Each structure stands twice: as C-alpha cells, then as structure tokens.
C-alpha cells in the first residue's frame with residue numbers, strides 16, 4: 151500500500167507539529183503578573199509613578215531596576231534549590247514534606263563543623279565541639295551536611311518504597327523528626343561564627359548561582375538521562391514501569407535521596423548566608439517549595455512537570471512577594487494571595503487534564 | 508530436562524489469599540510452536556502469564572525455559588532471558604511518547620559510566636521505533652505524542668510493536684487484538700505469522716475463535732484456574748473448544764478440573 155498519510159484508519163497529521171509546551175503558559179502568567187504590578191505602580195496615586203521592574207532614575211546604562219531583579223530571585227533561590235528536588239519527588243507521584251525541618255537540622259549539623267576557633271581573638275562563644283572541629287576546610291561541613299541529607303532521604307525512600315508507607319505520612323513523620331534533631335543538636339542554642347570560606351557559600355548572589363546551576367544540571371538529568379526517564383515512567387504508571395523491568399523501589403529511594411540532598415544543601419547555603427544556624431530555620435520552606443513546583447505546572451498525580459516549570463514557578467513566587475512589598479501590601483495579604491494562586495494553579499491543572507482525557 | 512521444550516511448567520499454582528486463580532498447571536511449549544490459551548473471563552489465563560514472566564511470585568510449582576529451571580524475581584529478569592510479553596494491561600506509561608515506551612527499561616544509552624545518569628540516545632531510539640513501526644505495519648499518528656492521547660487500539664499497537672521490536676526466545680501476547688479494528692487485527696495477525704515463519708515460539712491468549720483456528724498449532728483450555736484440555740488444532744473445532752470452555756466436556760486426563 152503506497153499510503154503517504156501517517157496514521158491509523160486514514161487519520162492524517164502534521165509530523166512537525168509539537169504541542170504547546172506547558173512552560174510557555176507559566177511564562178505568560180509571569181509576564182501578566184509583572185504587567186499588573188507595573189500598571190498598579192504607574193497609576194495608583196500613592197505610588198507616584200514608580201516602575202516595578204524598569205529603571206526610573208534616568209540612568210543611561212540600564213533599563214531595568216537591577217536591585218529589584220536581584221532581590222526577586224535571591225529571595226526564592228534557597229527554597230528554589232529545595233523545589234528542584236521536590237519536583238522530582240512529585241513527578242514520581244510522591245510528596246516530600248520533610249525538607250523545611252531538614253534544612254534546619256542540616257544547618258545546625260553542618261555549621262557545627264564550620265566554626266572558627268577565634269572570634270575577635272576570643273574563643274568562639276557558640277562552640278559546639280572542641281578545637282578539633284574548628285577551622286576545618288569548607289568541604290568537610292558541606293559533605294557532612296549533604297551526607298546527613300542523603301541519610302534522611304534514604305530513610306524516607308525506604309519507608310515509602312519498601313514498606314509502602316504513603317509518602318505524605320512518611321515525610322510528615324520525618325518533618326517532626328528533623329525538627330526534633332535540629333532542636334536537640336545544641337539544646338535549642340544557635341550555632342554561629344563560621345569560617346570565611348563557609349560564609350562565602352551563601353554570600354551575595356551565590357544562592358542564585360547555586361540555584362540556577364543546579365537547575366541546569368537537573369534539567370539535563372530529567373530530560374536526557376535514564377534516571378529522568380524512569381522518574382517520569384514511575385509517576386506515569388508505576389505498574390507499567392515495574393513490568394518494563396525498572397527497579398521501581400530502588401529508583402524511588404534514589405529520588406528521595408536526591409531531594410533530601412538538595413534540601414540539605416539548601417540548609418548549608420541558608421546557614422552560610424546568615425552566618426548562623428537556628429533550630430527554627432526553614433519554616434514553611436517545604437510548602438513554598440511544593441508551591442513552586444505546583445505553580446510551575448507539575449501534576450500531583452505524577453508523570454508530568456519539569457525543572458524549567460519549577461524555576462518559572464519560583465520566579466512567580468519571587469515576583470509576587472516583591473510585587474506586594476512594592477505596592478506596599480502587608481505580609482499577611484501575601485500569604486493569602488499565595489494560597490489563592492496555588493489553588494488556582496491546581497484548578498488549572500485539573501481543568502487541563504480533563505480537557506486532555 | 509530436554510531442550511526440545513521452550514517452556515515447561517509443572518504444577519504451577521497461584522493463590523491470592525483464598526482465591527485459587529491458578530491450580531497445578533502443567534504446560535508445555537515446543538520449539539517453533541504457536542499455542543493458544545483460551546478460557547472464560549477469570550479462568551486464570553493472565554495469572555498464568557504473570558507467573559511465567561516474573562510479574563508475580565508463584566505460590567508453588569516449577570518452570571523451565573529451554574531446559575533451564577527458572578525462578579524470575581522480576582519482569583526484568585524474564586525479559587533478560589528472552590521472554591517478550593504484551594500484557595493485557597499493556598504496561599504503557601501514559602506521559603511518555605512512543606519511542607520512550609518501546610525502549611522503557613532498556614534504553615539505548617551512551618556515557619554508561621554515569622550509572623543511572625547515563626545519557627539517552629534519543630536519535631537511535633527514534634529511528635528504531637520508526638523502523639519497527641514500518642516493519643510491523645503499525646501506524647501511529649505521531650511518535651512524539653504521548654501515549655495518553657492515543658486511542659485504545661493505537662495504544663495496543665504500541666505495546667505490540669514493542670514486543671516485535673526485540674528478538675525473543677518466547678513471545679507472549681495476552682489478548683493482543685481485543686480492542687483492534689479489522690485492519691489492525693489483520694496487521695497483528697500478520698506479525699504473528701511472521702513470528703511463525705521465523706520459528707519464534709508464541710503463546711497467544713485470545714477469545715477470538717477464528718483467529719485461534721487460523722494462527723496456532725495447539726489450543727490449551729483453562730477453566731476456573733485449571734487446564735481442562737490440550738487440543739491439537741487438526742483434531743478439534745470451534746464447537747468442541749466451546750464445550751471445553753463452558754465445562755460441558757473435560758478431556759480425559761484432566762478430570763480434576765471440574
């Protein structure tokens with residue numbers, strides 16, 4: 151049969167046509183939100199014609215308000231690092247609630263190996279260990295922190311994959327355990343005065359550098375490696391993945407480990423940025439990380455979502471936060487608005503899914 | 508154990524709690540032979556397949572593949588031993604496209620030293636997918652589309668193409684044409700004839716009497732978890748088979764299948 155049409159039952163199609171990537175919708179939403187803030191800024195009487203993103207001080211060298219741009223991304227960078235891991239977990243149709251407290255616990259532990267012996271030529275007043283743990287090369291606290299994360303992630307993954315505990319429950323338990331570890335570690339005392347090299351990790355725009363480079367790495371991993379393919383396959387149809395010969399259990403453990411290692415690294419960056427670690431750190435981080443992924447178009451039933459989407463979701467949250475400050479709205483409204491946006495994102499996802507089926 | 512048997516099972520049994528889905532199945536498949544398994548809904552046909560392919564762990568019994576006793580711990584191991592299966596549930600990942608599904612669990616890669624992070628060779632997998640679809644005559648609108656948007660028949664075609672893409676020592680198809688149109692059914696039957704011509708053994712599960720009589724050498728009938736008949740095609744006919752399926756007849760030697 152010399153049949154040129156490609157298709158079953160005479161169905162023809164355009165081979166070159168690719169579907170509209172979901173990420174473009176989020177980008178569109180981001181632009182719309184920025185435009186709204188811009189309009190409010192230019193027109194609302196109390197704003198006196200300020201601009202949200204553009205430079206209003208008539209400089210020649212710049213059209214944007216770089217300071218604001220930097221703040222927008224800086225304030226979401228650390229949670230963004232967590233969101234990169236949460237994205238992978240949600241793609242497997244799981245969830246990770248333990249990342250916020252894990253940030254705190256890791257910050258406490260890593261910081262304890264990053265302290266300097268002398269603070270203004272006096273002994274470190276917040277010393278956790280003896281002199282042996284002082285002024286260590288920066289790699290040691292970082293490795294210890296990430297290893298602790300890997301350990302916590304392995305426990306999460308093992309309970310979820312091998313003992314079939316629902317991810318919500320397993321990671322909720324770990325949420326409490328990690329907060330407990332953070333409090334127990336130094337009896338609620340902050341751990342402070344790190345070495346200069348440790349302080350560098352989270353200084354200035356470094357959190358953004360970490361966030362964006364890790365985003366690139368995990369974008370490549372999710373798109374172009376076997377690990378990424380299997381992660382999507384498991385979330386898409388776990389039984390099919392198993393029947394296709396994927397070691398689903400082992401893979402899930404790996405995904406939870408990677409997510410926890412990213413959260414642990416976020417803890418290192420956060421404690422470095424503030425040059426201190428406190429047991430109460432990272433409150434609500436797990437929820438904001440999930441929100442970034444959700445706004446980024448991930449499906450909570452698994453199988454769909456992307457790192458690019460999550461990065462855009464992080465930008466949306468960053469823009470909204472700074473936009474609210476810019477139009478001088480109170481923090482409490484911010485939470486309400488954020489909640490509404492998350493619900494809207496999920497409703498939109500449901501709607502899209504129904505249209506597909 | 509002689510190697511003239513591709514597959515041999517002895518007292519293969521599977522209980523799900525109190526449900527005796529499969530009871531003492533003795534089954535043999537010779538080199539190059541095509542055998543059909545028939546039986547009513549719930550007779551235990553798919554259960555039988557799941558036990559040989561390592562998808563589930565059997566309650567008891569023994570299985571030999573090419574004379575070697577096997578006890579697969581999972582589907583991957585069965586596949587590594589050369590068993591290719593179209594499962595009744597199709598086992599496709601909805602959010603992935605056609606090449607992804609064809610190669611799921613055995614992706615072509617490079618930079619293998621990266622372990623789980625080894626890189627996918629998309630180009631080669633896409634090309635092989637197109638080749639396989641051409642060879643099998645299966646038509647899919649756009650292989651870059653996710654399976655989700657495809658019709659039941661198209662999904663089935665993908666699952667069958669997956670089996671036909673890889674050379675196998677034993678092919679198992681669990682109701683491969685159940686949702687297919689006339690043309691697509693003919694295509695699948697052609698694929699099966701090609702396997703026969705190439706001497707590749709096949710177990711075909713089907714409710715379609717015409718198809719079975721057309722394609723296979725032997726028919727094994729399951730009834731309520733037990734094998735109740737083993738019939739050479741030349742020595743039987745449609746009515747006869749129906750009598751075995753419904754329980755109106757039982758072959759001598761299988762009397763315990765009531």
Ligand SMILES: Nc1ncnc2c1ncn2[C@@H]1O[C@H](COP(=O)(O)OP(=O)(O)OP(=O)(O)O)[C@@H](O)[C@H]1O
Nearest residue numbers: 523526528546547548549550551552553554555595
């Ligand atoms: N996981 C399970 N747990 C409990 N019972 C099961 C399970 N899987 C199958 N069964 C039962 O085992 C019996 C045989 O099921 P099986 O799927 O093998 O039937 P089948 O012969 O393939 O039927 P069909 O023609 O409808 O595909 C049925 O009674 C079914 O309800």
Ligand SMILES: [Mg+2]
Nearest residue numbers: 552553554595
């Ligand atoms: Mg069946």
